[in-house]
Amino acid sequence: MPRRDGPYVIFTKRSPSSYEIASLDNPGEPLGVYHTSALAPCNNDKVKPLIPLCKRGRPPKVPQTLGSSSGCRRNQRGRIYTRAFGDGPRNFEPWSSDEDDAELSTSPSFVVRRAGAKIQNGSKELSELTVFNRRKAHLLGQITRIRNSLENVDSPLNQVEKRTKLASLSEVKAKIDKLRTESYRILSDEELMDFETSLDTMEVDADNLEVSLNTLLESSNVDTSELSVKNDFANYNVKLPPINLPEFSGQYIDWLQFKSQFVSLIHDNTCLSDSQKLYYLQSALKGHAKQLQTVNDSYSSLFEALEGRYENKRLIVNSHIAELLNPNKIKFESAFHLRSLIDSIQSHLRALKQLELEPNALCESMLIFVITQRLDDESRKQYEMELHSNDLPKWNNFLDFLIKRSQALENVQRNSSLKNKNEYSPKFRSFVVKSNEKTCPLCPSETHPIFKCKMFHEMSVEERSNKVRSLNLCFNCLGHHLIKNCLKLNRKCRVCNANHNSLLCKTSVPER
Numbered sequence: 001m002p003r004r005d006g007p008y009v010i011f012t013k014r015s016p017s018s019y020e021i022a023s024l025d026n027p028g029e030p031l032g033v034y035h036t037s038a039l040a041p042c043n044n045d046k047v048k049p050l051i052p053l054c055k056r057g058r059p060p061k062v063p064q065t066l067g068s069s070s071g072c073r074r075n076q077r078g079r080i081y082t083r084a085f086g087d088g089p090r091n092f093e094p095w096s097s098d099e100d101d102a103e104l105s106t107s108p109s110f111v112v113r114r115a116g117a118k119i120q121n122g123s124k125e126l127s128e129l130t131v132f133n134r135r136k137a138h139l140l141g142q143i144t145r146i147r148n149s150l151e152n153v154d155s156p157l158n159q160v161e162k163r164t165k166l167a168s169l170s171e172v173k174a175k176i177d178k179l180r181t182e183s184y185r186i187l188s189d190e191e192l193m194d195f196e197t198s199l200d201t202m203e204v205d206a207d208n209l210e211v212s213l214n215t216l217l218e219s220s221n222v223d224t225s226e227l228s229v230k231n232d233f234a235n236y237n238v239k240l241p242p243i244n245l246p247e248f249s250g251q252y253i254d255w256l257q258f259k260s261q262f263v264s265l266i267h268d269n270t271c272l273s274d275s276q277k278l279y280y281l282q283s284a285l286k287g288h289a290k291q292l293q294t295v296n297d298s299y300s301s302l303f304e305a306l307e308g309r310y311e312n313k314r315l316i317v318n319s320h321i322a323e324l325l326n327p328n329k330i331k332f333e334s335a336f337h338l339r340s341l342i343d344s345i346q347s348h349l350r351a352l353k354q355l356e357l358e359p360n361a362l363c364e365s366m367l368i369f370v371i372t373q374r375l376d377d378e379s380r381k382q383y384e385m386e387l388h389s390n391d392l393p394k395w396n397n398f399l400d401f402l403i404k405r406s407q408a409l410e411n412v413q414r415n416s417s418l419k420n421k422n423e424y425s426p427k428f429r430s431f432v433v434k435s436n437e438k439t440c441p442l443c444p445s446e447t448h449p450i451f452k453c454k455m456f457h458e459m460s461v462e463e464r465s466n467k468v469r470s471l472n473l474c475f476n477c478l479g480h481h482l483i484k485n486c487l488k489l490n491r492k493c494r495v496c497n498a499n500h501n502s503l504l505c506k507t508s509v510p511e512r
Contacts, residue, residue: 128187132179132195139202142168146165146168147209165209169213172206246262247286248285250288250290252310252312252319253316257351274300278298281303317352320351324367327374330374333376338375338409342399346399368395371398441473450473451478461506464504465504476488476501
């Protein structure tokens, strides 16, 4: 605050709310006792000019020794000014500007309030302790109302009300801290002891209510999430087909894809034990990769061995480049083969991109040259016709041409297939004439039956029987079937009347 010229006074505290005032020229003779709560800070031997007794409202009592009530007057804005010592009744000037008054009314460094000071309240004067107790009672009432609403079983709080009460508690705790800070500056030590104890009790109650509200909010969130999970499970509780585990045959080009899928399905699955993971890993290995495992392998040792063997970035990159530079030759116009070529190229480029290898202009030009050499003649011709300048073709433009070309071929081939189905074509049938003539099992070049075969007749009975048995022929009619399936069982041997052919009878040899 700016220092002003003029008469000065010395004030000495005589009681918590009264000061003895004396002139600087004659400090031994007190001018009287001054009762006020608005005094300037005493930084210079307690010597300062008097400041306004009040800002607004009812003016305070002015000691008669300083002049009668006519010694102070109110300006148009209702501000009271104190007459300076030694001046006549006609000299009245504002002690401070509007900015100074605002600073005096808000900053505790310029307004000193002493313990026991009185505050104007209409016709009554309230002590500072009474005002503090009333503010404390108001905060205690807020805490009590929040507790009652929380303990009310008939109308429980919903989520929004709980959050609102929680915010109100935070405001109450902030006001308690502010009230505590103000009491340190205003109240005496005796008054502060009891007052701070009651504030501590209120603060503990507010903390307990805050914990209870937070607990209720968290439990409500857990219940809601569990219900959501149950509903989701009910919605998705359908029988899905089993997931087939990925297989790895030892090709470097397949390692990263296999590892990514296996880690997601098995490796990171906390519900599986190490022995179960080992079983799944061993089942997924095929070919050369299966030879890497040993009898005493654990899951971690086998998985680390696979990583050490196949996670070789250089070899993986070389494998993808080899596939890009050696695609299959397309010999004729085919939508299927062209689409397969496009998919293969894109998959290898994506794999290289995951390995942080981006194609540049040189790589793109080389790829375009290599792939055009593997296209069929008509596709190459169509691509050359697409180029309208001598500039280097772009990879994206080349890829767009291949996709459009495959789509066009697919549409043409589909329409051609439908046309062929709708056209009438005569049906031809072929017939096979089956000859009834049977070849001889002993001499295939002849078409006579075996019982007319000269070679068969020249054999002995024992040799005939062995030959019939070896050829699985019928012992009754010598046909190409077993005797149980023979349709001529009514025919008997002409020699012994038994169920066998006469040429196989051992009783007597019939005449030939």
